[in-house]
Amino acid sequence: MQTIVAYVENKPGVLNRVASLTRRLAINIDSLTVGPTENEEIARMTICAHTDEKGAHRLEASLEKLVDVLLAENISGRSMLERDLALIKVAADQQNRPHLMELIKVFRGRVVDVAPESLIVEVSGTVDKIDGLLEVLRPFGVLEMARTGRIAMTRGNDLLRPPDAASRGKPEAAPASS
């Protein structure tokens, strides 16, 4: 699994271009998340793809060739945090509810809704952790699940900032001469 972070123009059609590119390169996306940044003109993407290092280089370099992609960087192998958020609706009755709550606590999940025959757990963390919780909830009956997909950030001084918005309008490179 390879993780690529990209800053893109926050406008219609950009997600389509990114998705179209991965399709063309025949790279399977495991998860792709998009969200706004502190600059409303720029969005941040985290792309997790089933490919090797070579494929990730090609994806990263090809992404950066898209006019609307400001920066793309493969952060796999760097010291980083990865987070996934899940809402899991699990069957629960009077009898097994206390036992369930115990298990959820161990995984640092939160019960955010309780109904007579079910409850909803909110859990965030690494994919492994969420998969682990899911494993122990499954025998009780998982009724519904929604996951956000991963977001990732490198640790400490390893900063991945979007380019300065003031450089808008400056061409990417000097036109090739004849």
Next chain:
Amino acid sequence: MKLTGAEILCETLTRLGVDHIFGYPGGAILPVYDALGKSKLHHILVRHEQGATHMADGYARASGGVGVAMATSGPGATNMVTGIATAMLDSSPVVCITGQVSSKLLGSDAFQEIDITGITMPITKYNVVVSKAEDIARTVREAFIIANSGRPGPVLVDITKDAQQASAEFDWDACGPQLPPKRVRNNHDQEEFDRAVELLNSAKRPVILAGRGILLSGAMQTFEQFVRTSNIPVAMTLLGIGCFPATDPMNLGMMGMHGEAWVNTAIQEADLLIAVGMRFDDRVTGDLRTYARNARKVHIEVDRAEINKNVTVDAAIVGDAGEMLANLLPHIHTRDHSAWLAHIKELRGDSAVRDIQSLPDSGHLYAAHVINDLWKVTKGGAIVATDVGQHQMWEAQYYHHNEPRTLVTSGGLGTMGFALPAAIGAKFARPDREVWAVVGDGGFQMTMSELATIVQEKLNVKIAIINNGYLGMVRQWQEFFYDKRYVATPLIAPDFVALANAFGIRGERVMCRKEVVPTIASARNSDQAVLIDFRVEQEDSVYPMVPAGAPLHEMIRRPNNPLVETASEP
């Protein structure tokens, strides 16, 4: 100053230095055509929008500038798809402007509405819909920058009809490009650079692989200096032809599937390959597992995504070919490669010294003769646009290009029907030069309607049809790999001489070898278009040939008996 969107477009194109637009009108682009009529821009009416894109492409390739094609919405736009893809695969800077239905109608399946930006997304460098008159100037200026910077490519600008009709303030200084604030990558990697220098200065059997990136960078002089300083022989890709003189003793010739045997053998025996502005396409490498196994590889390339894509390299230098070669030059030692050069000369053997010109006339007319004669008669000075197939490979082998931008050919996409419109575009780019379209009887029938464009524009383009009555390259594959089962390759053609005459173009037919030179000479004496129908040997094949997917050194060599053809010494 208040102008309509259509007038803004024409004014913007004029200020960007455009003088020719290849296009075809229609409902959704009519406001622009009305404004075109009032401008000084020269619009060339094509007969099919595919022709417009190939002409713009030919114009770009011959001039080094940006070519412009125009069409209406719907079928006008979809007809451009093949031409756009052709430009994309060969990194050709083309700007396509299409009309679109009014913005209120977008998404309603209105008459001649099609999502052309959706369709062309994977085959353009960038595309965009403009639905406001005030955005037209900025967007078109951005399109020109994107098309011709970095690794060039086609850009499509789709303008809604209401944006063409609406009025907006036009102020050139206030509508400058607003391209996204991209990170400027520092691609210089000192370690890679040092390794490249070390490899270059220690190789015993090096070969330079020269590609189109050198032409696109305009780096011909720097490249020549690099060759002289390093004293390393050069092999060319098809699209690199012209970036280094064919008649230079350091130029080995074209590599790859139909490259000469000594070129491919030299690559397979080399201990270092220096690839400049090329992308290790499967047509130049053959089987990757057995490709240049003895060689370390240095890759100089502007597009980072090409590094390690097909061939894993030992040192990559990412950047403009000319700049990167100039950076390397001061570090390169001139070394004695005489043993290696002598070995390559030996590989050439007698296949090079048998000049096809001095072969006795056997009564057969071979395409190789025709093209070699064309080279001799034109003294190598013509711009030649080729189609795709056997004649294209013979052109690459037998027309020796010494100047950049004189071979216009579809390499990456291999688009049949390219030659005639591309030659028209090249002639508009270089009216001072003699321009020939060299085309097969199959490809010619795909876009021959553009003969009418030649007549309407009173254009002096010469056309050489290499007519063998077959889709020759496919027939050749059927001969070699499908037991001579010629399915769907024999083809009927109209009487090309009568056809030319019907268009008002002089037509000539050549049946035997002794007629070749006088007919070409007589065509050259005319200041109008002339079409020559060369009836060549029907079942002739292009040699050598590396079968698709085979190792580069396992070539099918030229048969000795009958002696069909042989390479000529430039």
